[in-house]
Amino acid sequence: FDYPDTGHSSDVDDEQADRWPLWVDSVRHAIDAVRQATGATRVALLGVRLGALLAAAAAQDRDDVDGLVLVAPVVRGRAYLRELALLGASGDAAAPAADKAGSIESAGFELSGATCRTLTGLDLRALRLRAGLRVSVVERDDLPDPSELAAALSRAGLDARSERWPGFASMAADPQRAVTPSAIVDGVVTTLGHWSRRPEPTPGAMPPAGVAPAATLAGGAQRGWVEVPVSIDTGAGSRLFGVVCRPAGRAAPGPAVLMLNAGAVHAIGPNRLWVRLARRWAGHGVTSLRLDLSGIGDSPPRRGEDDNVVYSRSAMADVA
Numbered sequence: 001f002d003y004p005d006t007g008h009s010s011d012v013d014d015e016q017a018d019r020w021p022l023w024v025d026s027v028r029h030a031i032d033a034v035r036q037a038t039g040a041t042r043v044a045l046l047g048v049r050l051g052a053l054l055a056a057a058a059a060q061d062r063d064d065v066d067g068l069v070l071v072a073p074v075v076r077g078r079a080y081l082r083e084l085a086l087l088g089a090s091g092d093a094a095a096p097a098a099d100k101a102g103s104i105e106s107a108g109f110e111l112s113g114a115t116c117r118t119l120t121g122l123d124l125r126a127l128r129l130r131a132g133l134r135v136s137v138v139e140r141d142d143l144p145d146p147s148e149l150a151a152a153l154s155r156a157g158l159d160a161r162s163e164r165w166p167g168f169a170s171m172a173a174d175p176q177r178a179v180t181p182s183a184i185v186d187g188v189v190t191t192l193g194h195w196s197r198r199p200e201p202t203p204g205a206m207p208p209a210g211v212a213p214a215a216t217l218a219g220g221a222q223r224g225w226v227e228v229p230v231s232i233d234t235g236a237g238s239r240l241f242g243v244v245c246r247p248a249g250r251a252a253p254g255p256a257v258l259m260l261n262a263g264a265v266h267a268i269g270p271n272r273l274w275v276r277l278a279r280r281w282a283g284h285g286v287t288s289l290r291l292d293l294s295g296i297g298d299s300p301p302r303r304g305e306d307d308n309v310v311y312s313r314s315a316m317a318d319v320a
Contacts, residue, residue, distance in 0.1 A: 001030045003054075007268050008227070008243055008275060010217065016101060018114035020122075027058035035064065042066035044192055050074045053124050060128045067134035067195050069188055070124075072168050075149055077119030084111070108271035124149065131157040136191050138184060142169035163187055175264035176310050224248050225282035234294065234302065240318055241298035242291040243267060245278035257281065259290040260319065263310050266297025293318045 002009040003023040012019065031043050044067040047055035052073030059065040074080040081104060088106035102113030111119070129135075135158050137150040150162035167181025219225040226248045232240040247254070259274045261267065267290040268275050278288040294314045295301035302314050 001026070001033075006272070008217070010219070011276075011279070016103070016112045016114060018118050019112060020115055020118040023054055024057045027054055028062070031058070031062070031064065044069065044195065046071070046188065048072060050080065053077070053080075053122065056124050056127050056129065057122075059130075059133065063130070065130075065133070066198075067136070067192075069136045069138065069191065070149075071138040071184065072140045072172075073124060073137065073149065075124045075147065077122035081111075081116055081119055125152045125156070129153075129156070129158055133158050134195060135160040136188075137162045138168070138187070139164045140168050141166045163191075175266075176308070178264070178308060180307060218248065219279055219282075223279060223283065225279045227278075230289070232291075234314070234318065236302050236314070236317075238294060238300055238302045240291060240294065241267070242289050243278075244287065244289050245282050246287040247282045247285050254285040254287060257286060257288040258319070259288055261291070261293050261296050261310075264296055264308050267292045291318075 003019070003026050004010055005012040005019060005022075009026075012022065027045070031045075034040065034043060042064050045055035045059060045065060046069040047053070048071040052068075052070035053075075055068055055070065056073075059068060084104050084106040088104060102116055104111045104116055135150070135153055137147070137153075137160060139146045139162060141164065146162055146164060150160040153160035165181070165183040165187040167179070167184045170177075170179040171181040171184070173179070215228060217227040219227075224247060225245055227243050227245045230242045230244050232242060234240060257278075259267075259269065259278065262270045262274075269277070269290065274290045278290055281288055292299035293312065295305055295307045295309050295312060299318075301307050301309075301312075305312060305314065
């Protein structure tokens with residue numbers, strides 16, 4: 001799922017709002033949604049980098065979170081912001097924004113000043129996590145020494161272990177060069193398999209009805225757009241994922257735009273540009289389809305082809 005103001009999810013009206021509580025709440029809503037959809041009584045959370053800190057924050061004060069898998073987790077928000085500032089000031093990346101009340105722009109994405117101020121005071125080791133909660137810390141393979149996070153969590157009463165499966169560095173490369181971290185995938189699957197053998201707890205109250213995922217996403221009357229996910233049959237044993245964005249409340253067909261992947265970047269476009277363009281165009285009567293070609297984003301590769309191939313043999317057929 002995508003946090004508010006990221007990916008395909010709804011935008012946040014106030015550009016300077018603190019996104020952190022919205023993101024934490026969205027993890028909790030996602031827990032409720034998956035429980036409602038499956039009937040599961042307990043859920044494990046998997047997060048990478050800042051997502052790992054969000055997973056831990058969302059697990060506070062919940063008894064249905066059974067374990068955390070934290071991949072290269074951000075431990076201290078202040079240190080993470082320093083990393084972003086350095087990244088933003090280096091190479092071809094955009095420089096940190098200096099005119100928006102302390103916001104940081106790094107690699108084309110912006111964190112508002114209010115979000116940065118909240119992150120500055122966060123430390124994963126200081127969160128109120130339930131005693132005995134199982135935690136698997138997957139260390140980075142591109143750093144010489146493992147972190148002390150697992151040891152610190154163990155001292156705090158958690159059932160924490162440290163793993164060092166290879167693959168993080170290659171996974172975190174530029175999209176067209178990224179490699180699926182098979183060792184991490186296998187390790188996570190094995191870990192969840194071990195955890196699932198513990199007896200189910202006494203079922204608690206199920207989340208209220210209505211938290212299940214909706215089929216459409218509406219931008220509201222003022223924004224004037226409605227989006228729906230689509231699945232397109234290629235006729236070759238695979239399907240393509242896309243999102244149709246159309247003007248709200250307009251029955252008459254207007255012009256349409258097909259938005260293709262920018263290299264190996266998935267259907268949100270470079271720095272979420274496709275999402276913003278599609279929703280703005282819808283307000284002017286333009287319908288759009290932002291599409292993942294075979295093997296990119298949420299579209300599986302065609303039979304016999306590899307993932308993440310930018311110029312695949314099937315690209316033209318997918319467009320057709």
